[in-house]
Amino acid sequence: MTVYDQASELESNLPAFLTQEYEPGYEVIVVDETSTDNTEDVLKIMKNDYPHLYTTFLPKPNRQVTRRKLAINIGSKAAKNEWIIITKIEHKPIASDILQAIGQVHDQEAELTLGYMGKKGIRLQPFDTVEEAGNHILKAERKLRMIFNRNQRMSYLWGRYDFIIIPKNCLVRLLGFYEHKITWSHLISIRFGILWQSLIRRSSTTTLVTQ
Secondary structure: OEEOOOHHHHHHHHHHHHOOOOOOOOOEEEEEOOOOOOHHHHHHHHHHHOOOEEEEEOOOOOOHHHHHHHHHHHHHHHOOOOEEEEEOOOOOOOOOOHHHHHHHHOOOOOOEEEEEEOOOEEEEEEEOOOHHHHHHHHHHOOOOOOOOOOOHHHHHHHOOOOEEEEEHHHHHHHHHHHHOOOOHHHHHHHHHHHHHHHHHOHHHOEEEEOO
């Protein structure tokens, strides 16, 4: 995950990421985009308590979109495992067994899987190729201000995913979508494209209900 001036979110949410029940073991990588608050101090304190937490930082680049792209790229290079989950600190896991549940049903033949968190569980939406998920990624990177109902059904239909599961060797193709420039008319087309794609792919999703 990448963070910027989110010290309070880190204090309240990061422990939920760090205390997942996952027997094979995992690591949490946080890339600080040169925050101006006490994010660095919070991360230093947490690293003392959680040895599987790795932190790094990103110097300030010139463009907002490039900043996140570079930050994710830096974090992925630090990752020791083949599979990566990209998420945000505000998307706090709803249970301690989320990672374990994902590991049990995740389709490793899919190049990219989107995850949606609801009150009762999560939904996984696999895509055979990174390119098939392109509309979802393009929409997310436009930083739309319009807020829709964040229940599980609407998040899924409108493409408001909470995390991305992807192998490291496919990451470059994913990040290529982060710099696309699109018009507002294209955004409308993307939104309806996501809706239609979600409807026809509904049977291929997996819903996980956690304890």
